[in-house]
Amino acid sequence: MFECIQVGENTYYIANPVNVGLYIENGGAWIIDTGIDARVGKKIIQRLHENNWKPKAIINTHCHVDHVGANAWLQKEFNIPVYSNGMDCYFIEHTILSSMALWGAFPPKCLQGTLFTAQDSKNVQSIYDAPLPKGFEIIPFSGHSLYMFGLRTPDNIVFTADELCSAHILEKYKIAFNYCLELYYKSLEDAEKLTAKLFVPAHGEPFTDIKEYVAVNRKAVLEVHSLILEKCKTPQSFDMLLQYIFNHYELNMTLAQHAIVGSTIRSYLAWLTDDELIEPVVENNMLYWRTK
Numbered sequence: 001m002f003e004c005i006q007v008g009e010n011t012y013y014i015a016n017p018v019n020v021g022l023y024i025e026n027g028g029a030w031i032i033d034t035g036i037d038a039r040v041g042k043k044i045i046q047r048l049h050e051n052n053w054k055p056k057a058i059i060n061t062h063c064h065v066d067h068v069g070a071n072a073w074l075q076k077e078f079n080i081p082v083y084s085n086g087m088d089c090y091f092i093e094h095t096i097l098s099s100m101a102l103w104g105a106f107p108p109k110c111l112q113g114t115l116f117t118a119q120d121s122k123n124v125q126s127i128y129d130a131p132l133p134k135g136f137e138i139i140p141f142s143g144h145s146l147y148m149f150g151l152r153t154p155d156n157i158v159f160t161a162d163e164l165c166s167a168h169i170l171e172k173y174k175i176a177f178n179y180c181l182e183l184y185y186k187s188l189e190d191a192e193k194l195t196a197k198l199f200v201p202a203h204g205e206p207f208t209d210i211k212e213y214v215a216v217n218r219k220a221v222l223e224v225h226s227l228i229l230e231k232c233k234t235p236q237s238f239d240m241l242l243q244y245i246f247n248h249y250e251l252n253m254t255l256a257q258h259a260i261v262g263s264t265i266r267s268y269l270a271w272l273t274d275d276e277l278i279e280p281v282v283e284n285n286m287l288y289w290r291t292k
Contacts, residue, residue, distance in 0.1 A: 001016060009155050013159075014047055016040060016043075017035075018036065018040075020032065020040070023153050025133045028053065031074070032061065033068070034060070035066065035070050036065060041071075042073075044070065054078075057083060058071055059151065062145040062149070064098060067162075068095065068121060069118040071118070072120060083124070083129070083130040084125075085147040085148070088145055090124075096112065103259055107259075110255060136151060139151065139194070140190075141191070143163075144162045157199075161202050163201075164214065165213075165217060175264055180270075182271040182274065192210065194210055199213075228289075233290075236290075
């Protein structure tokens, strides 16, 4: 863990549960995501020092805490800017917002720990205003978060953020978190068309065949989509439906998993409702979801 691996002339990544990307420009390091906490940040700096590189800026592909957790520590130590995209910039400046979005209200303290919130970053700027090295490309990947993006470095290495999970990760977690399933499903069409020397995901090993990864993720989305439609032929309350999903995939419900998976299932319900495939119905002051 934390091995610095070269994948292009100036492109590297630090292997970690959340891979940290590096692009080196004149001895300065553009850091792509920072991991879950300051401990990861210290490992990042250790690797930079070993190679005589100096931190130049942070790029956050999106606002989730496992990608921004060392931002504040790095900013305090090195006074470097942070860049992200759209509304995600505000979520990185106020990480409690991610927890609030999951819970749908101000969250209990047990949903405000390291897995859900981080120390807030300061003055997060738009990635489109960043003085990126010539040859960088910003690749929109909306869905997992509303404004997530990937990056192509001048070495033709693409960092895919959380756009694609490996079959191994999907087998382990069963349901990948996505804030807007409709946008995520559409984004897979664009992802499938990408070409690169190498693709580096946020989680897992780099790969070359993006079509294989897209197929795996598309299949996983459509499977849950079909399960909900089938189950809702008999009207289901949200809790009934969530229990069915957990039992079907043999998941262990905790409050944290209820929040994470529950948010994703609500996104499916929004997508299916907007596509007029299911409808909400109220009976005896109870909300149910019913397939049309």
